[in-house]
Amino acid sequence: MRLSDVADMAAGSFGERVAFTCGPESISYEQLAAAARTAATELREQRYQTLAYLGQSSVAFPLAMFSAAYAGMPLIPLNYRLSDEQLRQQLQLLEAPLLLVDPEYTHVLEGLQVPHQLTHDWSSAARTSPPRALDVTIDDDAQPALILFTSGTGGAPKQAVLRHSHLTSYVVQSIEFGNAHPDEATLTSVPPYHIAGAGAVISNTFAGRRVVYLPNFSAEAWLDGVRSEGVTSAMVVPTMLARIVEALGDRPAETPSLRHVAYGGARMPRPVIEAALERFPDVAFVNAYGLTETSSTIALLDGAAHRKAMASDDPEVRNRLASVGRPLPGVEIQIRDGSGAPVATGETGKLHVRGPQVSGEYRGIGSAVDEQGWFATGDVARFDGDGFLFVEGRSDDIIIRGGENISPDVIEDVLLRHTSVRDVAVVGVPDPEWGQEIVAVVVPEDGASVEEEELREWVRAALRSSLTPKEIHVAPELPYTPTGKLKRAQVLEELAIT
Amino acid sequence: MSIAIGKRYTCSSCGCEIIVTKAGTGPLTCCAADMQIKEATPLPSSD
Numbered sequence: 001m002r003l004s005d006v007a008d009m010a011a012g013s014f015g016e017r018v019a020f021t022c023g024p025e026s027i028s029y030e031q032l033a034a035a036a037r038t039a040a041t042e043l044r045e046q047r048y049q050t051l052a053y054l055g056q057s058s059v060a061f062p063l064a065m066f067s068a069a070y071a072g073m074p075l076i077p078l079n080y081r082l083s084d085e086q087l088r089q090q091l092q093l094l095e096a097p098l099l100l101v102d103p104e105y106t107h108v109l110e111g112l113q114v115p116h117q118l119t120h121d122w123s124s125a126a127r128t129s130p131p132r133a134l135d136v137t138i139d140d141d142a143q144p145a146l147i148l149f150t151s152g153t154g155g156a157p158k159q160a161v162l163r164h165s166h167l168t169s170y171v172v173q174s175i176e177f178g179n180a181h182p183d184e185a186t187l188t189s190v191p192p193y194h195i196a197g198a199g200a201v202i203s204n205t206f207a208g209r210r211v212v213y214l215p216n217f218s219a220e221a222w223l224d225g226v227r228s229e230g231v232t233s234a235m236v237v238p239t240m241l242a243r244i245v246e247a248l249g250d251r252p253a254e255t256p257s258l259r260h261v262a263y264g265g266a267r268m269p270r271p272v273i274e275a276a277l278e279r280f281p282d283v284a285f286v287n288a289y290g291l292t293e294t295s296s297t298i299a300l301l302d303g304a305a306h307r308k309a310m311a312s313d314d315p316e317v318r319n320r321l322a323s324v325g326r327p328l329p330g331v332e333i334q335i336r337d338g339s340g341a342p343v344a345t346g347e348t349g350k351l352h353v354r355g356p357q358v359s360g361e362y363r364g365i366g367s368a369v370d371e372q373g374w375f376a377t378g379d380v381a382r383f384d385g386d387g388f389l390f391v392e393g394r395s396d397d398i399i400i401r402g403g404e405n406i407s408p409d410v411i412e413d414v415l416l417r418h419t420s421v422r423d424v425a426v427v428g429v430p431d432p433e434w435g436q437e438i439v440a441v442v443v444p445e446d447g448a449s450v451e452e453e454e455l456r457e458w459v460r461a462a463l464r465s466s467l468t469p470k471e472i473h474v475a476p477e478l479p480y481t482p483t484g485k486l487k488r489a490q491v492l493e494e495l496a497i498t
Numbered sequence: 499m500s501i502a503i504g505k506r507y508t509c510s511s512c513g514c515e516i517i518v519t520k521a522g523t524g525p526l527t528c529c530a531a532d533m534q535i536k537e538a539t540p541l542p543s544s545d
Contacts, residue, residue, distance in 0.1 A: 009517075009519050012519055012520070013503050013519045013520065014503075172517075174541050174544075175541070175543070176504045176538045177503065177504040177517050177518075177519070178503045178504040178519075179504050186543070190545075196545050199545040200545045203543065203544075203545050204543075204545075207543065209543070233543055235544075235545050260542060260543060262542070262543060262544045262545060264544070284542060286542045286543070286544050288544035288545065296544075296545060297544040297545065300541070300542070300544050302541075302542050303542060328541070329539050329541075
């Protein structure tokens with residue numbers, strides 16, 4: 001199956017429903033499929049080979065995704081938060097592209113010969129031109145559908161290639177076609193260049209659920225959007241949920257239409273999800289774990305598991321709030337030790353994944369999937385006795401102190417509970433005696449002062465002395481990628497300088 | 499026997515699988531036999 005089949009199915013089965021809304025603009029599934037076919041004909045006639053998108057979320061984004069699919073070329077959304085120089089480098093890597101660009105980013109193109117159109121002009125033309133029949137129907141689902149530059153927390157960004165079969169396997173295996181009630185709407189604040197932004201287009205079109213875009217996230221705008229659009233579900237990254245909870249303070253959320261909130265993209269701090277469960281007592285929270293290379297979600301912790309964990313006095317059950325739940329249907333997950341052999345249940349090792357939605361392919365590099373179809377995610381994880389998966393971090397981030405593997409997340413969660421700590425990063429620095437030592441960089445709450453010895457005692461009391469940071473530094477802020485992933489490599493570099 | 503949008507059916511002879519995109523009256527047949535409905539695993543939306 002191809003992404004264009006998803007658009008055809010939605011247009012044929014519930015075509016009159018509103019599919020996407022952004023501000024005053026809306027488009028139905030029927031209009032979306034018709035405009036995408038018209039735009040695809042134009043793309044083929046002009047002999048473009050790639051459709052690139054440098055812009056924020058809008059109705060033009062799903063239109064671009066489906067137009068590229070009908071035309072048989074990949075869509076490449078670019079990260080508008082990158083520097084001009086980084087964007088120029090990426091633009092020069094594209095093959096015979098048409099670039100759709102928002103007016104605020106056209107300055108990036110100065111001096112470059114890249115054919116481009118303003119996003120809104122392109123989208124309006126596709127919607128108002130006389131409908132045109134496609135000259136071909138492509139049924140090859142092994143063609144690249146989407147190319148995403150990975151966030152590159154650990155090095156230079158790579159171009160992850162996702163083929164039609166990967167993206168459609170994900171929706172076909174996890175969602176029932178057309179299962180959304182006509183009144184359902186989901187609020188999306190995840191940008192187009194993130195796999196979850198693309199996933200939202202495909203999943204919700206397949207389900208028949210209206211997507212409401214909120215391109216410029218703020219906690220107040222998000223809460224207003226949920227209330228004014230009668231939003232029933234939403235997807236956020238952890239930093240967004242932290243801001244929403246902070247904005248609510250002690251007040252309940254008062255968002256009666258909202259029933260589901262999915263989160264993912266980075267690790268969720270325990271204090272944030274606990275506060276969110278209190279402020280949104282009637283919402284089912286879903287922790288979705290996945291990677292760009294796996295076409296989004298491969299495991300999830302559902303709403304009932306969150307509530308059960310929150311209500312439990314059993315520390316093991318309670319701790320499931322830190323779990324990413326169980327693998328999706330069709331997805332196999334294996335935890336392996338350093339030699340590549342599967343570990344026993346409960347033991348920590350390297351997370352490998354296999355399934356029809358797993359790509360693991362990079363443009364210009366090739367496939368990172370082994371002969372049996374397994375992809376090494378680079379994450380370190382373990383399964384508990386009940387089959388719940390715990391992701392402990394990137395394997396590069398694990399601190400090894402005196403032979404003990406230490407996940408920085410555990411220490412960060414404890415420090416975040418201290419009232420004077422707003423944000424924290426825990427890293428391992430080289431140490432002649434222990435191999436690595438634990439160092440924390442703390443961002444104080446506004447107006448608060450932090451005492452190093454007091455914070456060390458706070459960690460020692462909650463955990464144990466071998467997990468207590470040797471040093472605690474104070475910084476005004478921490479470096480994050482645009483999608484909320486902590487850049488630990490940069491934290492380490494800055495520590496080495498000071 | 500009504501056929502509802504979103505339901506999946508499989509053929510036990512040839513193994514093909516279909517997703518219903520138009521509601522109607524059944525039964526759906528393949529390889530000269532009724533197709534079997536496939537029970538879906540309900541999952542919460544994650545995006």
